[in-house]
Amino acid sequence: MAKIAKKKQMTENDITQLLTYLKLSEIKPGQLINFNSKTLKDNIHRVVNNL
Secondary structure, rough: OOHHHHHHOOOOHHHHHHHHEEEHHHOOEEEEEEEOOOOOOEEEEEEEOOO
């Protein structure tokens, strides 16, 4: 599951929201992707549920 956004900076609320989605759907891995930058590699964050 991926949460895609275009923000200046990802917040703790974004991580919490993705974790909630992962728990409700019973999916373990997820990614936060922020498109508000010149390079994407620094703005992709992996989030894992229940490891």
